[in-house]
Amino acid sequence: MAMNQIQFQKSVSLTDFLLRYGSKDQCAQALVSNRWPDGFRCPSCGAAEHYVVSHGARKLFQCRGCRHQPSLTAGPLMDSTKLPLRTWFLAIFLLSQAKTGLSALALMRQLGTSYHTAWLIHHMVMLAMAKVDAEEPLYGQIQMDDANLGGERPGVGGRGSPNKVPVVAAVSTNSKGHPMRVKVTPVSTFSSAAITVWARINLTPGSDMRSDGLPCFAGVVDAGCAHSYVVVGRRKPRELPQFTWVNTVLGNLKTLINGAYKAFKFRKHAHAYLGAFAY
Structure with missing residues (x-):
């Protein structure tokens, strides 16, 4: 059986990570390099001269000109941590x-x-x-499919169930058919209007979308994208090579939810979980 090169692509090992960011000084220097790649610049006045002021475990970079004190951890993620x-x-x-x-x-x-x-x-x-x-929409050749997440409460199952969150999955591929990037996004409903709104946010105009023929997916045309479809009928995923990668993504998503998370409040947290999965 041929080796799947995607599964063996190079990444950062835990050993490499600890060598790079194993101490607080290494982590602090990484933040400095990321925030000020060309050296410190005061976000208030633009001056370069500064000195470091310590407040307990926190370090502030005080500008000598206007006395503004930007922090390394300022921002939505680690602010005041x-x-x-x-x-x-x-x-x-x-x-x-x-x-x-x-x-x-x-x-x-x-x-x-x-x-x-x-x-x-x-x-x-x-x-x-x-x-x-x-922040980065998909472009080029794109495979698209729908899914439903949820069902915490007993009730009607399947597409359209009030217990489930409708989700759109899309995978962009290169000229060789290899996957490039993924979007897995909750939508309000499977309607043409909702898909048009989704496409304007997540697709680059001019992209070529291929779907399984769900009528609402034609809404991508109003967002400036081309749309073609393959009628799936009763065929199994293995019989549909046109949707190999989007089916793989949805399979991995179900494995992630059932394995690591078991369940979560889909309507409240779907955006965060699905966005992190796509990232």
């Missing part, structure tokens, strides 16, 4: 490298924090990943 930078860096590494997901309980055991702290870190990192993923 009292946790060590090493804890944040390790959490980001673990969550971004876990293909099958990592629950807040498992993260708690890895970080050595309380469950409440691990849960907050888990969700803040996922929201940051979802935000980054949402």
Whole structure:
């Protein structure tokens, strides 16, 4: 059987990660390089001259000109945090490298924090990943499919169930048919209007979309994309090579939910979990 090269693509090992970010000074220097790649510049006045002021475990860079004090951890993710930078860096590494997901309980055991702290870190990192993923739309040849997540409460199952959250999955591929990027996004409903709104946010105009013929998917045309479809009927996924990658993504998503998370409040947290998964 041929080796799947995608599964063996190079990544950062835990050993490499600890060599790069194993100390608080290494983590702090990484933040400095990321925030000010060309050297310190005051975000208020633009001056370069500064000195470091310590407030307990926090370090502030005080501008000599206007006395403004920007912090390394300023921003939505780590603002005013009292946790060590090493804890944040390790959490980001673990969550971004876990293909099958990592629950807040498992993260708690890895970080050595309380469950409440691990849960907050888990969700803040996922929201940051979802935000980054949402900023770059798909383009080119795209496979598209629908799915339904949820069903915590007894009731009618399947598409259209009030217990489930409708989700659109899309995978962009290159000229050789290899997957490039993924979008897995909750939508309000499977209607042409909802799909048009989704496409305007998540697709680049001019992209070529292929779906299974669900009528609402024609809404991508109103967003400036081409649309073709293959009638699936009763055929199995293995009989539909046109949708290999989007079916693989949905299979991995179901494995992640059933394995790492078991269940979560789909209507409340679907955006964060799905955005982190796509990232």
